[in-house]
Amino acid sequence: MTQRPFATNPPVAAQRKAATGTPDSARAWVMTAAAFIVGFVVFGVLYSFGVFLSAIVEDFHASRAAASALFSATGLGFYLAGPATGHLGDRFGPRVMAAAGAVLMGGGLALTACIGQLWVGYLTYGLAVGVGASCAYIPTLALIGGWFVRQRQAALGVAAAGTGVGTLAVPPLAAALIEHYGWRVTDVILGLGCFLLLAGCAAMVRPSPLTGGAEGRKLRQVIGSPSFLMLYACWALGTTALFVPFVYLPAFARELGASQVAASALLSLLGGMGLIGRLGTGTLGNRIGMVRLFRACVLIMGASNLLWLTLPTYGGLILFVVVLGLAYGARIALMPGVLIEFFGLQNLGVILGAFFTGSGIASILGPMLAGVIVDRTGSYHWGIVFALAAGLLAFLTIVPLRHKAAAHRNAAHGQAAR
Numbered sequence: 001m002t003q004r005p006f007a008t009n010p011p012v013a014a015q016r017k018a019a020t021g022t023p024d025s026a027r028a029w030v031m032t033a034a035a036f037i038v039g040f041v042v043f044g045v046l047y048s049f050g051v052f053l054s055a056i057v058e059d060f061h062a063s064r065a066a067a068s069a070l071f072s073a074t075g076l077g078f079y080l081a082g083p084a085t086g087h088l089g090d091r092f093g094p095r096v097m098a099a100a101g102a103v104l105m106g107g108g109l110a111l112t113a114c115i116g117q118l119w120v121g122y123l124t125y126g127l128a129v130g131v132g133a134s135c136a137y138i139p140t141l142a143l144i145g146g147w148f149v150r151q152r153q154a155a156l157g158v159a160a161a162g163t164g165v166g167t168l169a170v171p172p173l174a175a176a177l178i179e180h181y182g183w184r185v186t187d188v189i190l191g192l193g194c195f196l197l198l199a200g201c202a203a204m205v206r207p208s209p210l211t212g213g214a215e216g217r218k219l220r221q222v223i224g225s226p227s228f229l230m231l232y233a234c235w236a237l238g239t240t241a242l243f244v245p246f247v248y249l250p251a252f253a254r255e256l257g258a259s260q261v262a263a264s265a266l267l268s269l270l271g272g273m274g275l276i277g278r279l280g281t282g283t284l285g286n287r288i289g290m291v292r293l294f295r296a297c298v299l300i301m302g303a304s305n306l307l308w309l310t311l312p313t314y315g316g317l318i319l320f321v322v323v324l325g326l327a328y329g330a331r332i333a334l335m336p337g338v339l340i341e342f343f344g345l346q347n348l349g350v351i352l353g354a355f356f357t358g359s360g361i362a363s364i365l366g367p368m369l370a371g372v373i374v375d376r377t378g379s380y381h382w383g384i385v386f387a388l389a390a391g392l393l394a395f396l397t398i399v400p401l402r403h404k405a406a407a408h409r410n411a412a413h414g415q416a417a418r
Contacts, residue, residue, distance in 0.1 A: 022209060023146075023147060023148055023149045023150075023209060023210055024147075024148055024149060024150050024151050027147075027206070028147035028148055028151075028155065029155070030204060031143055031144060031147045031204070031205060031206065031208075032144060032147070032155045032158050032159050033204070034098075034140060034201040034204040034205050035140045035141055035143065035144050035159035035162065036158060036159050036161065036162035036165075037162060037197055037198075037200070037201050038098065038101075038136050038137055038140045038141075038162065038198065038201050039137065039141070039159060039160065039161075039162030039163040039166060040162040040163070040165050040166035040169070040170075040197075041105070041136070041166060041193075041194055041197050041198055042101075042105075042133040042136055042137045042163070042166070043162075043163040043166045043167050044165075044166025044167060044169060044170030044171070045105065045109070045129070045133070045166075045170060045190060045194060046071075046074060046075070046078070046129075046133060047166070047167045047170070047171060048170045048171040048173075048174040048190075049070065049071040049074070050071075050171065051171050051174050051175040051178060052174070052178065052183050052186075052187075053067055053068060055178055055182070055183040056070070056118075056121075056183060059183070060117075060118045062118050066118060067118065069122070069126075070118075070121050070122065070125050070126055072126075072363075072364075073122050073125070073126025073127065073130065074125060074126050074129050074130040074133075075130065075360060075363050076126075076130065076360060077126055077127050077129070077130020077131045077133075077134070078130040078131070078133050078134045078137075078356075078360075079134075079356050079357050079359055079360030079363070080357060080360055081130065081131045081134040081135075081353075082134055082138055082352070082353030082354065082355075082356040082357055083350055083353040083354045083357070084353065085097060085131070085134040085135045085138050085139065085349075085353055086138045086139065086142065086348075086349035086350035086351065086352050086353025086354070087347075087349065087350040087353070088135075088139070088349075089135075089138060089139025089140075089142060089143075089349035089350075090139075090142070090346075090347050090348070090349040090350055093139075093205075093207050094139040094140050094142075094143045094202075094205045094207070095202050095203075095205050095206075096202075097135045097136065097138075097139040097140075098135070098136050098139070098140055098198055098199075098201050098202035098205060099198075099199060099202040100132070100135045100136075101132045101133065101134075101135035101136025101137070101198050101202075102132075102136065102194065102195045102196075102197075102198035102199040102201075102202060103132070103195070104128050104129070104131055104132025104135060105128070105129050105132035105133055105136065105191070105194040105195070105198060106132075106191045106192065106194045106195025106196075106198070107128060107132075107191070107195075108124050108125060108127075108128025108129040108132055108191070109125070109129060109187045109188070109190050109191030109194060110187065110188050110191040110192070111124040111128065112124040112125040112129075112187050113183075113184040113185070113187035113188045113191070114184075134353070136198050136201070138349055138352050138353050138356065139349050140201065140205060141159060141336060141352060142336070142348040142349040142352050143205060143207075143208055144156055144159050144336070145208070145210075145336060145337070145340045145345050145348060146207075146208025146209065146210040146345045146348075147208045147209070147210070149210070152337060152340070153281055153285035153286060153290060153333075153334070153337050154281075154286075156281070156333055156334075156336050156337050157278050157279050157280070157281040157285075157333040158279065160278040160329075160332050160333040161275055161278045161279050161333075163278075163332070164271060164272075164274050164275030164278055164329065165275065167271050168268070168271050168272065168275070170190075174186055174190065177189055177190075208345070210345055219347050219350065219351075222343050222347070222351060223351070223354055227342050227343075227401060227402075228342070228343070228351075228355075230397050230398050230400070230401050231338065231339070231342070231355070231398065231401070232354075232355060232358050233358075233394075233397045234298060234394045234395070234397045234398045235335070235355065235358040235359070235362075235394075236358035236359075236361050236362050236394075237362075237390050237391070237393050237394035237397065238298055238301055238302065238331070238390070238391060238394035238395075239358065239359050239362035239363075239366070240361075240362040240365050240366040240369075240390045241301065241302060241305065241366065241386075241387040241388070241390040241391035241394065242301065242324075242328055242362070242366070242391075243362055243363060243366030243367050243370075244366050244367070244370045244383060244384070244386065244387035244390075245270070245305075245308065245320075245321075245324065245387065246267070246270070247366070247367040247370070247371075248367075248370060248371075248374070248380065248383060249263075249266050249267065249270075249308075249317070249321075250263040250264055250266060250267060251263075252317075252380050253266055253314060253317055255380070256312065256313065256314060256317075257314075258314050262314065266317055266318070266321050269318065269321050269322070269325065270321045270324065270325045270328075271325070272325065273321065273322050273324070273325025273326050273329060274325045274326075274328055274329030274332070275329060276325075276326060276329060277297075277325060277326040277327065277328065277329025277330040277331075277332075277333070278329040278330065278332060278333040279333075280326075280329075280330060281293070281330050281333040281334055284330075285334060285337065290334055290337045290338050290341055291338055291341055291401070293330070293334060294331065294334045294335070294338045294398075295395070295398055295399075295401075297327045297328075297330045297331040297334065298327075298331060298391075298394050298395045298398065299392075299395045300323065300324075300326075300327035301324060301327045301328055301331065301391050301394075302388065302390075302391025302392040302393075302394055302395050303388075303391070303392065304320055304323045304324040304327065304391075305320075305324075305384055305387045305388035305391055306388060307319055307320035307323060308320045308384050308387075309381070309384045309385065309388060335355070336348075336352065339351055339352065339355065366387075366390075369386060370383040370386055370387065371383075373386050
C-alpha cells in the first residue's frame with residue numbers, strides 16, 4: 001500500500017505558498033540566525049535567574065526555597081507548554097509564535113519588576129516568561145529542519161549554539177546591571193531586550209519550503225511508537241543524570257578545597273564545552289550518521305561520571321567537565337535531527353514539544369533524587385553512582401533502536417523537488 005505523509009495544516013500551507021527560498025539557500029541561513037537569536041534570548045534569560053535570587057530574597061524577606069520556586073515555575077511552564085506551543089507553531093507558523101513569545105517574555109519580565117508580593121511573580125515570571133519562552137523557542141527550532149537537506153545538521157548545530165552563548169553571556173550582564181540599577185530595573189531592561197530581539201526574529205522567520213511525513217502515521221501513533229518512547233526515555237534518563245553535576249558539582253569541588261570562584265568556574269567550563277560540542281556536530285553527523293553519533297554521545301555522557309567517581313581531584317573534575325560538556329552539547333544539537341530521521345518534518349513542532357517534557361521531568365527528578373541519596377548516605381559518592389546508573393541506562397534504552405534514515409531523506413528530497 002502506498003503511504004502518504006500528513007496533510008499540511010491549512011494556515012501554514014497558505015503561508016508556504018507565499019514563501020520564497022530554497023533548501024540550503026542564503027535565506028535558510030537567515031532562518032538559522034533567527035533560531036540562534038531566539039535560543040540566545042530564551043536560555044540566556046532563563047539561566048540568569050540565579051543572579052537575581054539573593055536580591056529577590058532580600059527584597060521580599062522570603063526564604064530561598066520560596067524565591068527559587070520562581071525558577072521552577074518557569075521551567076515547568078516552558079516544558080509543559082511545549083506540546084501546545086509546538087502544535088500551534090505547526091498550525092499557524094513560527095512568525096505568530098515568535099511574536100507571542102516576544103509579548104509574553106518581554107511583558108512578563110516587565111510586570112515582574114512591578115510586583116509587590118512574591119506569589120504574583122509565580123504568574124508574571126513563572127507562567128508568562130515560561131510559556132513565552134516555549135512559544136518562541138520550540139516552533140523556531142522546529143523550523144530549521146525544513147529549510148535544509150544537505151547542511152541540516154550543521155544548521156541545527158549553529159541554532160543550538162545560541163542557547164550556549166546566551167547561557168554564557170546573559171547571566172554576567174544581568175549581574176552587572178543588578179549591581180548598578182537593582183533587580184527590578186534589570187528585569188525591565190531584559191524585558192525590553194527580549195521583546196525587541198524576539199520581535200525582530202518574528203519578522204525574519206518564514207515557513208519552511210519542505211514538508212515531510214512520518215510514513216503516513218497519525219501523530220498519536222508517532223508519539224506512542226516504540227522508537228519515540230525509547231528516545232524519550234533515553235532523553236529523560238540522560239538529562240536526569242546531567243542535572244546532578246549541574247547542581248552538585250560546585251559543592252563537591254568546595255569539599256575538595258576549591259575556592260568559590262574555582263568551583264563555579266567548573267560550570268562555566270561545562271557551558272563552554274557544551275557550546276563547542278554543539279558546533280561540532282555538522283561534519284561528524286554527516287560522516288558517522290546522526291543516530292549513531294547520538295548513541296555515542298549518550299554513552300559518553302553516562303560513562304563520564306566514572307571520571308567524577310574515580311578522580312576526586314580538581315584536575316579530575318576538569319577532565320570530567322570537558323568530556324561531559326562536549327558530549328552533552330553534541331547531544332542537544334543532534335536531537336532535532338534524530339527526530340527528523342525517525343519521524344520526518346511534518347508536525348515536528350508538537351513532536352519536539354512533547355519530547356521536551358522529558359527535560360521537565362528530569363529537572364525535578366535529577367537534583368531531588370540525588371539530594372535524597374546524598375543526605376541519606378552523608379556522601380556524594382552514591383549520588384555520583386546514581387548519575388552514572390541513570391546515564392548508562394539512558395544508553396541501554398536506545399541500543400535496540402533502528403531507523404530508516406534513507407526513506408526520510410528521500411521523502412525530503414521528493415518534497416523539495418515539488
